[in-house]
Amino acid sequence: MPHPSPRRNADAWPITLTWLIIGFVCYALPWHAFAALPASQNGEPVLRIQGSNTIGAHLLPELVKGLLLEQGYTDIGSEAGKADNEQRIHGRDAAGHEALIEVAAHGSSTGFAALKDGSAEIAAASRPIKDAEASALSAAGNLRSAKAEQVLGIDGLAIVVNPANPLQQLNTEQLARVFSGEIKTWEELGGGGGAIHLYARDDNSGTFDTFKELVLASHAKALAAGAQRFESSDQLSAQVAADPQGIGFVGLASVLKAKALAIADGESQAMAPSPTSIATEDYPLSRRLYLYVKPNEPNRWAQALLQFAQGERGQALVSTAGFVGQRVQAVRMPPKAGMPEGYQALARDAQRLSVNFRFREGSATLDNKAQRDVERLVAYLQRYGKMNDKAVLVGFGDAKQDPARAELLSKLRAMAVRRELAKEGVVFHAIEGMGAALPVAANSDDDGRVKNRRVEVWVY
Numbered sequence: 001m002p003h004p005s006p007r008r009n010a011d012a013w014p015i016t017l018t019w020l021i022i023g024f025v026c027y028a029l030p031w032h033a034f035a036a037l038p039a040s041q042n043g044e045p046v047l048r049i050q051g052s053n054t055i056g057a058h059l060l061p062e063l064v065k066g067l068l069l070e071q072g073y074t075d076i077g078s079e080a081g082k083a084d085n086e087q088r089i090h091g092r093d094a095a096g097h098e099a100l101i102e103v104a105a106h107g108s109s110t111g112f113a114a115l116k117d118g119s120a121e122i123a124a125a126s127r128p129i130k131d132a133e134a135s136a137l138s139a140a141g142n143l144r145s146a147k148a149e150q151v152l153g154i155d156g157l158a159i160v161v162n163p164a165n166p167l168q169q170l171n172t173e174q175l176a177r178v179f180s181g182e183i184k185t186w187e188e189l190g191g192g193g194g195a196i197h198l199y200a201r202d203d204n205s206g207t208f209d210t211f212k213e214l215v216l217a218s219h220a221k222a223l224a225a226g227a228q229r230f231e232s233s234d235q236l237s238a239q240v241a242a243d244p245q246g247i248g249f250v251g252l253a254s255v256l257k258a259k260a261l262a263i264a265d266g267e268s269q270a271m272a273p274s275p276t277s278i279a280t281e282d283y284p285l286s287r288r289l290y291l292y293v294k295p296n297e298p299n300r301w302a303q304a305l306l307q308f309a310q311g312e313r314g315q316a317l318v319s320t321a322g323f324v325g326q327r328v329q330a331v332r333m334p335p336k337a338g339m340p341e342g343y344q345a346l347a348r349d350a351q352r353l354s355v356n357f358r359f360r361e362g363s364a365t366l367d368n369k370a371q372r373d374v375e376r377l378v379a380y381l382q383r384y385g386k387m388n389d390k391a392v393l394v395g396f397g398d399a400k401q402d403p404a405r406a407e408l409l410s411k412l413r414a415m416a417v418r419r420e421l422a423k424e425g426v427v428f429h430a431i432e433g434m435g436a437a438l439p440v441a442a443n444s445d446d447d448g449r450v451k452n453r454r455v456e457v458w459v460y
Contacts, residue, residue, distance in 0.1 A: 037071060037099070037300055037301055037304060038300070038301075039093060039097035039098060039099050040097075040098050040099055040100045043100065044100070045088075045100045045101055045102045046099050046100060046101060046301045047064075047101045047102070047121055047122070047299065047301035047302055047305065048101075048102045048104075048114070048119065048120040048121055048122075049064075049101070049102065049103045049104070049111075049120060049121070049122040049123075049124060050103075050104045050105075050106070050110055050111045050113075050114035050115075050119065050120040050122075050123060050124070051104075051105070051106075051107070051108050051110060051111020051112075051114070051120075051122075051123045051124035051125050051206075052105065052107065052108045052111065052124045052125050052126040052205075052206045052207075052289070053085060053105040053106065053107060053205060053207075053231060053232060053233065054126040054155065054205075054206060054207055054233060054251040054253070054254075054289070055105070055124040055125075055126060055152065055289050056085070056103050056104065056105025056124050057085060057105050057232065057233070057234070058253070058321055058322075059152075059153075059253075059317065059318065059321040059323065060103050060105070060124060061078055061087050061089055061103055062317050062320075062321060063305065063308065063309050063314055063317055064089045064101050064103065064305065065078070065089060065091075066308060066313060066314065066317055067304060067305050067308045068089070068091040068099065068101075069091075070308060070313070071093075071099075071304070072093060072094060073091030073092060073093055073099060074091060074092055075090075075091060075092045076089070076090070076091040077089070077090060077091075078090070081102060081103075081104065083104075084231075085104065085105040085106055085231065085232065086102070086103065086104045086105070087102070087103045088100060088101075088102055088103075089101045089102075089103065099301075101301070104120075105124075106204055106231065107202065107203075107204025107205045107206065107231070108123075108124070108125040108126055108127055108204070108205065108206030108209065109133075109204050109206075109209075110204055111123030111124050111125055111292070112125070112129060112130075112133040112136075112137065112292070115137060115140070115292065115293075115294060116133075116136055116137055121293065121294075121299040121301070121302045122291055122292065122293055122299075122302050122305065122306075123291070123292040123293075124152075124289075124290070124291055124292075125206050125289075125290045125291075125292060126155065126205075126206030126207055126209075126210060126251065126287060126289055126290070127206040127209045127210045127213070127287065127290075128149075128288070128290065129143050129144065129149070129290075129292060137294065139296075140294035140295065140296050140297055141294060141295035141296040141297075142295060143292055143294075143295070144368075145295055145368075146368045146371055146372075147293075147295040148292055148293055148294065148295040149290060149292055149368050150290065150291050150292075150306055150309075150310065150368070150372075151288045151289065151290060151326070151368065151369040151372070152289045152290060152291050152309055152318060153288075153289050153315070153318035153319075153323040153324055153325055153326060154278050154279055154281060154286060154287070154288055154289065154323065154324040154326070155251045155252050155253070155278070155286070155287050155288075155289050155323050155324070156251075156252040156273035156277070156278040156283050156285060156286050156287070156324070157207065157210055157211060157214070157249055157250075157251065157252075157273075157285035157286070157287060158249065158250055158251070158252050158254075158255050158258075158260040158261075158273045158285075159175060159247065159248075159249055159260065159261045159263060159285070160237055160240050160241075160247070160248050160249070160250055160255055160258035160259060160260055160261075161240065161246065161247050161258065161259050161261060162240060162241060162242075162243060162244045162245070162246055162258070162259065163241065163257065163258065163259045164244055165186075165191070165193070165244070165259060166191055167186070167189060167190075167191050167261060168261065168262060169261055169262035169263065169264065169270040170189070170261055170262075170263060170264075171263070171264040171265065171270070172214070172215050172218065172219065172263065172264070172265045172266075172284060172285075172442070173219055174189065175215050175263070176215050176216055176218070176219035176221040177219075177221070178196060178198070178247065179198055179200070179211075179215065179216060179221070179223055179224060179227065180216065180221035180222060180223065180224055181198075181224030181225075181226065182221075183196065184196060186245065193244060193245050194245060195245060196245060196247060197228075197243055197245045197246045197247070198223075198224055198226065198227035198228065198246075198247060198248070199227065199228050199230065199236050199239055199240050199243075199246055199247065199248030200223055200227040200228070200229055200230070200236075200248065200249065201229065201230055201231070201233065201236065201249070201250075202229045202230060202231050203229075204231070205231070207233060207249065207250065207251060210285075210287045211249050211285075213447065214284070214285055214287075214447065215285075218442070218444075218445050218447065218448070233250040233251050233253075233254035234250075234254050234256065236248050236250055236254070237250045237254045237255060237256045237257070237258045238256065238257070240258045241256065241257040241258040249285075251323075252273050252278065252322060252323060252324070253321055253322030253323055254322075255273075260272065260273055263283070263284050263285055264284065265284035265440075265441045265442045265448065266439060266441060266442025266443060266444060266448060267439050267442070267443075268284060268439050268440050268441060268442075271283045271284065273285070273286075275324050276331050276354060278324045279324045279326075279329075279354040279355070280352075280354060280355065280356045280456070281356055281358070281440075281451065281454075282356070282440040283440075284440065284441055288369065289323065291305075291306060291309065293306065310372070312327075315327055326355075326369075326372075326373070326376060327354075327376070328353055328354060328355050328373075328376050328377055328379075328380040329353070329354045330351040330352070330353055330354075330459060331351060331352055331353075331354060332351055332352075333347045333351075333352050334347060335347040335348055339437075339438065340434055340437050340438075342432060342434070343394070343434060343437070343438070346392065346394070346458050349460065350392065350458040350459060350460045351458065351459055352456060352457070352458050353377070353380070353456075353457040353458065353459060355373050355376065355377060355457060356454045356455065356456055356457075357370045357373060357413075357417045357454065357455040357457075358370055358450070358451070358453065358454050358455075359413065359416075359450075359453060361446070361450055364412070364413070364416050366416070366417070366420060370417075374420050374421060374424070377421065377457060378421065378424045378425075378426065381426060381459075384459075386459050386460075387425060387426055387427065388427045389427055389428070389429045390429060390459055390460050391426065391428050391429060391457060391458065391459050391460075392428065392429050392430045392431075392432065392457070392458040392459070392460075393414040393415075393417055393418055393428055393430075393431050393432065393455055393456070393457060394414065394432045394433075394434055394455065394456040394457075394458065395409075395410035395411050395412070395413040395414030395415075395417075395431075395432065395433045395434065395454075395455050396410050396413075396434050396435070396436070396437065396438060396439075396452060396453070396454050396455070396456070397409050397410040397413065397435060397436055397452060397453050398436060398439075398443045398448075398449035398452045398453060399436040399439075399443045400435075400436065403435055403436070406435035406436045407433045407434070407435035408433065409433075409435075410433035410434055410435050410436075410453075411431065411432065411433025412433075413433075413453060413454075413455050414431045414432065414433060414455050415431055416455075417455045418431055429460065436452070439452050440452060440454070
């Protein structure tokens with residue numbers, strides 16, 4: 001099983017190939033290419049970011065340093081903030097003026113609270129904004145709009161056990177019963193080792209919110225009271241790696257020395273949290289990582305960071321930090337028994353791209369990530385000469401009583417994607433609808449059905 005890339009020490013200036021490339025590109029640009037962003041006044045930060053520990057512990061400080069470098073700053077460094085999981089990152093411009101940016105990583109819910117009370121300009125979240133949070137921030141604009149909500153990258157919620165544990169896979173129902181305390185011993189899962197020790201993130205964590213939604217709530221369970229709770233995913237993973245009876249859940253970047261299990265949901269086949277299965281969001285416990293800003297109250301540093309994070313250099317840092325970036329890549333998928341005949345033909349003769357298009361819930365409108373993925377896909381097709389008759393769209397959906405209706409709806413989804421891409425001059429080789437075949441999630445709840453309603457892209 002592939003392990004996530006080693007991460008850098010967030011408190012040290014990382015000298016790696018990625019940073020050398022970024023530095024060369026940034027310093028090769030003429031100085032007039034940099035927007036003149038204001039320096040700090042009276043030691044006050046120019047930008048404050050609060051929220052997810054998953055994003056804020058390592059990745060966000062690296063992105064901030066990358067932005068400062070791109071803006072022409074030198075003497076870039078960081079120091080611990082006033083509390084644990086807080087950092088102050090700083091650099092100096094050519095005139096010697098300092099820019100200070102603060103990052104606090106105490107959990108996704110704290111980011112939205114900070115946006116509301118004005119103590120942060122960016123909220124980092126490892127789960128989408130909740131209805132109550134969006135309503136509380138409605139005076140600042142629509143927090144679900146493309147201007148306010150941006151997907152930074154994709155993460156997989158890894159279920160981790162001790163490396164010596166022989167267990168290889170679980171399904172989400174088993175996971176729910178384990179973490180609710182119904183299944184109490186490893187013997188009940190066909191293994192050995194006695195009592196199961198549960199490790200979980202704290203209530204402020206977007207990681208816990210995601211686990212609660214995708215695993216516990218979808219099976220009408222609640223977390224067992226005896227689970228040990230952690231603010232830090234890295235600390236949780238270290239505890240599991242040291243405990244032969246332990247099991248926990250962390251972001252992909254925090255697997256570290258623990259062992260990640262393959263996971264199945266409903267009728268989907270068990271999948272390991274690999275970069276490809278997470279990039280396409282086929283892995284049952286995949287999740288998006290978000291940055292949110294107030295659309296009616298733009299901050300120039302916040303906008304610059306969002307732009308940097310979405311670009312090539314920012315996405316390279318997302319990948320280096322152990323998450324999955326959104327750069328489109330082609331991968332070979334061997335044909336397997338159980339695949340529809342037409343899909344097997346694609347697997348034999350074409351390559352699948354690492355992007356799936358998904359839709360707003362209850363709508364045929366592409367979601368915010370999909371709208372940006374249109375731009376990324378067009379750039380890929382142009383770069384590799386595949387704009388004309390080289391690409392295939394394959395639509396999928398959730399199960400219906402009438403299989404013909406499921407197939408029709410899945411093809412209509414593919415056609416909706418074609419309409420957007422046709423505006424950019426893409427001519428497709430074929431448009432297919434596979435109905436409810438090859439589910440990636442259970443069809444028994446809304447979240448699973450939304451995940452199954454997807455459009456894949458293949459190229460010859």
